Amino acid sequence: MSSDALENANRYFEQAAKVLDLGRDVAVQLRTPFREVRVELNVRMDDGSIGTFVGYRVQHDNARGPFKGGLRYHHEVDAQEVTALAQLMTWKTAVAGVPFGGGKGGIHVDASKLSVGEKERITRAFVDKINDIVGDHTDIPAPDMYTGPQEMGWFLDQYTKYHGYKPGVVTGKPIELGGSHGRAAATGRGCLYVTEELMARLGEPLVGKTVVVQGFGNVGGWAARLFAEQGALVVAISDISGGYYDPKGIDVAAALAWVAKHRTLAGFHAAKKVDNDELLTLPCDILVPAALGGVITEEVARGIRARVIVEGANGPTTPGADEILFAKGVHVIPDILANAGGVTVSYFEWVQNLQHYYWDEARVNEELRRVMRAAFDATWEQSRSRSLPMRMGAYVVGIGRVYTATRMRGL
Ligand SMILES: NC(=O)C1=CN([C@@H]2O[C@H](COP(=O)(O)OP(=O)(O)OC[C@H]3O[C@@H](n4cnc5c(N)ncnc54)[C@H](O)[C@@H]3O)[C@@H](O)[C@H]2O)C=CC1
Numbered sequence: 001m002s003s004d005a006l007e008n009a010n011r012y013f014e015q016a017a018k019v020l021d022l023g024r025d026v027a028v029q030l031r032t033p034f035r036e037v038r039v040e041l042n043v044r045m046d047d048g049s050i051g052t053f054v055g056y057r058v059q060h061d062n063a064r065g066p067f068k069g070g071l072r073y074h075h076e077v078d079a080q081e082v083t084a085l086a087q088l089m090t091w092k093t094a095v096a097g098v099p100f101g102g103g104k105g106g107i108h109v110d111a112s113k114l115s116v117g118e119k120e121r122i123t124r125a126f127v128d129k130i131n132d133i134v135g136d137h138t139d140i141p142a143p144d145m146y147t148g149p150q151e152m153g154w155f156l157d158q159y160t161k162y163h164g165y166k167p168g169v170v171t172g173k174p175i176e177l178g179g180s181h182g183r184a185a186a187t188g189r190g191c192l193y194v195t196e197e198l199m200a201r202l203g204e205p206l207v208g209k210t211v212v213v214q215g216f217g218n219v220g221g222w223a224a225r226l227f228a229e230q231g232a233l234v235v236a237i238s239d240i241s242g243g244y245y246d247p248k249g250i251d252v253a254a255a256l257a258w259v260a261k262h263r264t265l266a267g268f269h270a271a272k273k274v275d276n277d278e279l280l281t282l283p284c285d286i287l288v289p290a291a292l293g294g295v296i297t298e299e300v301a302r303g304i305r306a307r308v309i310v311e312g313a314n315g316p317t318t319p320g321a322d323e324i325l326f327a328k329g330v331h332v333i334p335d336i337l338a339n340a341g342g343v344t345v346s347y348f349e350w351v352q353n354l355q356h357y358y359w360d361e362a363r364v365n366e367e368l369r370r371v372m373r374a375a376f377d378a379t380w381e382q383s384r385s386r387s388l389p390m391r392m393g394a395y396v397v398g399i400g401r402v403y404t405a406t407r408m409r410g411l
């Protein structure tokens, strides 16, 4: 995603701004980030050397509530990518209707090469540098690629040293530290819920549909598991080690157990090994990109055989590819709707933290379904009434809500 991420995000925004007939000044106001922070992190590495890393936090918009969005540890993280992802968060929280704005953070580092101790020291060093600009009513980070509950636990602990115990400063925490039941599964579960909504509109069952999933981490792993549990046939999965294809169906539970033991899918048995590009054009009903951005290029889009794409990842489809897919009649459930389940359950976690009253998983999932259904309905209605792709339907909903809040606050 990295290099073109911001250009792509801005292009989608401009398309939607035109549909909404926003004036140029308003469009610039809504698109421009509130604050962009870049920090140097110096950390003692296991071999005794000093590791120097660059971290970012971009706070895009807070008209509807505190900035909200994940932290990514990846070697492609840069200022542009984080800014693009922060902007997506602003529209996403608005589409979901949760009372947050948008933000995102990241550290430029190859997380796969770090020991647990190095990861912890880098996380704490990051909090040392940004603790003054985050807070449970200002900016609330969460997991993204190569971060998870453990990093959020370290984040909370380090933040507490500066500002006292405020568990709502970060979401996606371990349950034992105030995390929410259902947060780990939430993004994948949200992907399932919006797909069920689409299938209902198309008058087709999900049972028996073939599914291909790219990325087998938090989002992809849970999506594959939940789709399989609902009777869909997961025919291919992939991760950084490549793709694994079996037209008769992958044993998702076995794949999850493999990754829990070996960290990646490398060595996992499947009928055929494919690379991550080939994977995207395999014959299937539903494709779930759930890894990096920018993977569905125009060339890939021409080869895509799926009828439905559910964007678990942020920014997987380039604007040119999006046009090709629309022309081909592929239903694309866009990132700012499809993967909004994560931030929605982060909202539930935050609410539970502020109230010090905790919900069971059944309640979390029930409320998640309600939010995802309402977000889907609003998107579907805009896309149908204006004859737009679902992405533009979602953008119109999201930007429209942010615009209204901004206008009501005044300059
Ligand atoms: N974790 C969350 O709650 C949310 C995540 N997302 C998005 O979902 C995507 C995945 O995030 P997570 O699952 O949290 O990350 P993760 O770190 O848990 O898993 C990432 C997965 O992608 C694989 N991967 C990495 N590079 C790859 C490549 N070049 N080709 C194929 N696979 C590759 C990894 O091996 C791993 O299986 C990202 O785009 C993220 O921004 C979106 C909304 C919420």
Ligand SMILES: O=C(O)CCC(=O)C(=O)O
Residues within 6 Å of the ligand: 068, 069, 070, 071, 092, 140, 141, 142, 143, 144, 171, 172, 314, 339, 340, 342, 343, 344, 346
């Ligand atoms: O849970 C959150 O607050 C944000 C998750 C995230 O980074 C995303 O939706 O892209």
